[in-house]
Amino acid sequence: MAYKIVASQCTVCGACEFECPNAAISMKRGMYVIEAAKCTECEGHFDKPQCVAVCPVENTCIPA
Amino acid sequence: MQKLLQLQDFGGPGAKTLDEVRREAAQGGCSSTGGSGKASCGSGAGQGDLSPEVWDKVKNHPCYSEQAHHHFARMHVAVAPACNIQCNYCNRKYDCANESRPGVVSEKLTPEQAARKVLTVASTIPQMTVLGVAGPGDPLANPGKTFKTFELVAETAPDIKLCLSTNGLTLPDHVDRIQAMNVDHVTITINMVDPEIGAKIYPWIFYNHRRIEGVEASRILSERQLLGLEMLTARGILVKVNSVMIPGVNDKHLVEVNRAVKSRGAFLHNIMPLISEPEHGTVFGLTGQRGPTAQELKALQDACEGEMNMMRHCRQCRADAVGLLGEDRSAEFSTDKVMEMEVEYDLEARQAYQAKVEQEREVIARAKQAELAKLADETSAIKIQVAVATKGGGRVNEHFGHAHEFQIYEVSTTGAKFIGHRRVDLYCEGGYASADGVEPIIRALNDCSAVLVAKIGVCPKDSLEGAGIEAVETYAFEFIEKSVIAYFKDYLERVGKSEIRHVVRGDADIRQGAFIET
Numbered sequence: 001m002a003y004k005i006v007a008s009q010c011t012v013c014g015a016c017e018f019e020c021p022n023a024a025i026s027m028k029r030g031m032y033v034i035e036a037a038k039c040t041e042c043e044g045h046f047d048k049p050q051c052v053a054v055c056p057v058e059n060t061c062i063p064a
Numbered sequence: 065m066q067k068l069l070q071l072q073d074f075g076g077p078g079a080k081t082l083d084e085v086r087r088e089a090a091q092g093g094c095s096s097t098g099g100s101g102k103a104s105c106g107s108g109a110g111q112g113d114l115s116p117e118v119w120d121k122v123k124n125h126p127c128y129s130e131q132a133h134h135h136f137a138r139m140h141v142a143v144a145p146a147c148n149i150q151c152n153y154c155n156r157k158y159d160c161a162n163e164s165r166p167g168v169v170s171e172k173l174t175p176e177q178a179a180r181k182v183l184t185v186a187s188t189i190p191q192m193t194v195l196g197v198a199g200p201g202d203p204l205a206n207p208g209k210t211f212k213t214f215e216l217v218a219e220t221a222p223d224i225k226l227c228l229s230t231n232g233l234t235l236p237d238h239v240d241r242i243q244a245m246n247v248d249h250v251t252i253t254i255n256m257v258d259p260e261i262g263a264k265i266y267p268w269i270f271y272n273h274r275r276i277e278g279v280e281a282s283r284i285l286s287e288r289q290l291l292g293l294e295m296l297t298a299r300g301i302l303v304k305v306n307s308v309m310i311p312g313v314n315d316k317h318l319v320e321v322n323r324a325v326k327s328r329g330a331f332l333h334n335i336m337p338l339i340s341e342p343e344h345g346t347v348f349g350l351t352g353q354r355g356p357t358a359q360e361l362k363a364l365q366d367a368c369e370g371e372m373n374m375m376r377h378c379r380q381c382r383a384d385a386v387g388l389l390g391e392d393r394s395a396e397f398s399t400d401k402v403m404e405m406e407v408e409y410d411l412e413a414r415q416a417y418q419a420k421v422e423q424e425r426e427v428i429a430r431a432k433q434a435e436l437a438k439l440a441d442e443t444s445a446i447k448i449q450v451a452v453a454t455k456g457g458g459r460v461n462e463h464f465g466h467a468h469e470f471q472i473y474e475v476s477t478t479g480a481k482f483i484g485h486r487r488v489d490l491y492c493e494g495g496y497a498s499a500d501g502v503e504p505i506i507r508a509l510n511d512c513s514a515v516l517v518a519k520i521g522v523c524p525k526d527s528l529e530g531a532g533i534e535a536v537e538t539y540a541f542e543f544i545e546k547s548v549i550a551y552f553k554d555y556l557e558r559v560g561k562s563e564i565r566h567v568v569r570g571d572a573d574i575r576q577g578a579f580i581e582t
């Protein structure tokens with residue numbers, strides 16, 4: 001029950017960081033990563049995972 | 065201070081002193097009385113049909129006044145990487161294509177680094193009067209970082225003007241904050257007011273926590289953009305509108321966009337050519353969508369001009385550019401260097417420089433009026449375009465072989481009008497002519513009858529001549545507009561005496577790729 005970011009595709013724009021309702025996304029050593037323990041796949045907050053919806057690159061925020 | 069003095073010396077070796085020029089100018093022209101003369105020389109000073117209040121706000125803004133951009137500089141800092149919409153001419157690996165050139169990546173800064181950089185640059189370069197946040201994504205999709213940067217800069221440097229650019233989606237939510245922070249210009253990129261057309265430009269937007277696609281996305285975007293525009297103008301904040309001209313998609317429609325934004329109070333409209341190359345990896349780049357030619361762009365700008373002020377000197381420069389527009393000094397101010405430099409913010413020295421420029425501009429405006437007066441009894445219907453090689457200060461002061469770009473003026477008996485820049489590859493590299501030779505430059509200047517330069521070699525001069533473009537060194541180090549008008553007068557005389565034949569010139573190329581000084 002968590003999402004992850006495909007590092008090789010991420011543009012490090014940070015759009016997902018602002019949108020995550022659980023503050024699960026943060027910058028680690030120059031890359032954005034999702035902390036699996038905090039990610040709820042946006043259940044109870046929104047009907048779609050926010051990181052997927054805002055990310056400009058297809059298939060970059062994906063189920064882990 | 066040493067630097068300051070150097071910067072004030074605009075002209076080259078052969079330039080006249082300010083006083084000489086002033087004496088000359090005082091003999092002719094519309095008025096010879098200091099300040100009051102300025103009003104009667106309105107158009108000469110570049111005011112056009114802007115109201116005095118608006119002119120007062122923009123006259124020293126390099127992005128808004130084609131005159132000011134000879135003398136003042138703005139700086140953009142890349143503090144806003146995230147974006148909330150997708151444009152088909154943007155590949156988000158690079159900076160926002162609305163505000164800088166596609167295919168450019170700028171160094172991302174934290175608000176603290178950015179503020180420090182701004183202050184360092186401003187204390188070294190007195191021309192630096194404007195700070196913009198324009199990307200690399202959408203500043204209002206990163207409101208925390210954008211406003212924090214403004215706050216930090218305003219604390220130390222209250223004289224620096226703040227501006228920001230946005231795609232407009234979240235603009236209505238931030239209008240109060242923008243007003244509270246004293247931001248004096250906002251640029252909104254508006255490419256359509258018809259969602260059907262929008263759907264061909266924007267595949268999706270992210271709004272109210274949902275990704276919205278198709279016509280609905282553009283309907284919301286357009287509504288939000290126009291609402292934001294109305295809210296800003298109602299509060300007296302200046303709004304410029306940028307539009308990207310995409311042939312076959314929104315080119316004809318932009319006339320309608322022009323009307324819509326003018327009626328809502330935008331003070332300036334800047335129509336930019338689509339820049340689209342497959343290697344940028346944008347949707348338009350990959351589908352082979354072409355950009356407009358120079359004449360197509362000019363025709364559209366002319367069609368809109370009766371409606372409102374058009375901006376023609378934008379060259380979609382880099383979002384982190386430092387220095388006078390086009391003269392990029394970013395390398396001197398890398399983040400590492402900036403963090404080490406001592407900063408002493410000298411407000412007085414900056415004001416002294418600005419006062420000096422004020423004087424010089426008045427002189428330039430008068431010199432132009434004086435020259436124009438000599439055309440008063442000419443009645444020819446001839447209209448030509450003239451290219452100018454310059455490195456700033458409003459003078460013809462660049463060597464043909466060293467020019468990265470040319471300024472293009474349209475001139476007729478009614479006067480000289482700046483219509484745009486043409487970028488070119490350097491003709492002369494390390495003393496040798498470049499491999500492609502002069503051909504690409506000829507293509508870029510193909511719609512011009514002449515090119516005014518400080519100096520030019522015999523070979524390129526002959527090649528230009530062969531293509532019907534006269535290379536002229538007579539006006540080296542003179543003021544540009546005055547020279548363009550003087551050349552035109554001479555041109556008319558020679559046509560009158562049948563020494564030369566007037567030829568209507570063809571279309572020209574708009575060069576693709578980023579404007580980066582190397």
Ligand code: SF4
Nearest residue numbers: 020039041042049051
């Ligand atoms: S799915 Fe939702 S909770 Fe998980 S990282 Fe993405 S935005 Fe955060």
Ligand code: SF4
Nearest residue numbers: 010011013014016055
């Ligand atoms: S939105 Fe996508 S591209 Fe941007 S930082 Fe997050 S994962 Fe990377």
Ligand code: SF4
Nearest residue numbers: 147151154160161162
């Ligand atoms: S608004 Fe700018 S950053 Fe966002 S998709 Fe469009 S061009 Fe790219």
